[in-house]
Amino acid sequence: MRILLVEDNATLSEGLSAILRSSGYAVDVVADGASADAVIATETFDLVILDLTLPEMDGLEVLRAMRSRQNKAAVMILTARGTPEERVKGLDLGADDYMIKPFDVGEFEARVRVLLRRQAGLRASNVSYGNVSFDLKSRMFSADGAVIDIPARELGLLEILFLRAGKVVAKEAIIQSLTAFDDDLSANAIEQYVSRLRKRLAPHGLTVRTARGIGYYLEKVTSS
Known part of the structure; x- marks a missing residue:
């Protein structure tokens, strides 16, 4: 934010x-x-x-x-x-x-x-998507009662995607939301954060999908 x-x-x-x-x-x-x-x-x-x-x-x-x-x-x-x-x-x-x-x-x-x-269009301070919950007060993600350890920049990215779960968020909008005037964040850096988030979320039934040429969106993974 x-x-x-x-x-x-x-x-x-x-x-x-x-x-x-x-x-x-x-x-x-x-x-x-x-x-x-x-x-x-x-x-x-x-x-x-x-x-x-x-x-x-x-x-x-x-x-x-x-x-x-x-x-x-x-x-x-x-x-x-x-x-x-x-x-x-x-x-x-x-x-x-x-x-x-x-x-x-x-x-x-x-x-x-x-x-x-x-x-963000939310009424409660705790939001859930699939097996993962996000507490807006503490800004912590958890699954099955255990906190998911996520570094600050990745956490910021996941927060943006989580609050718009299922909807595509443009790369430029992500960069705007994560950076202040004196910060420098490239599209390549965002791709690296996305890659790391996918690994962190995989055990919890969520993933970050790429909308080619546009941005990213959070999605539940259905077991086959």
Whole structure:
């Protein structure tokens, strides 16, 4: 899952990005509204965490421009501007959640999980496909009650495929979801991760299929 954090307070920005990255998310950070608007127009994110009082362009204007382009990424407003009027305006413009600074970090993390779960079209925090289950809170996969040990990048790839099980996910969409601005991930690297995932999933009745020239999809393996 890829998150854009729009925050001009460097200390807060560093702290929040560290928290999000420790949970396994790809996180990009910008510090002004104009940069946020430009990035949102050209990149794909699952969630935008948006301050309102920003240099160059107000956060509400960023949100208005984003929704006018039919961008459906989830948006959490995270701001010190907490009057009822501001909240109503933000929600009316298309924000999915509105948190007031200062805030509890645990609540922040929980709200992020809820928004990402909704974005994936899920109601519960635990999802199953075949014999494998995925806990969105802990970001751990398990089968028959035992945790499946998966390195971070492969886990991120499996998460993308698992939440869209049976549907083809384009290579470019996978790369976008797994990488931030300063990361470099090639199509060849994705192929290597897919190959390793196939071996890890084989004992559990799942595999990753290739849609030639398009991308990959997760599928149950039927025994013959």
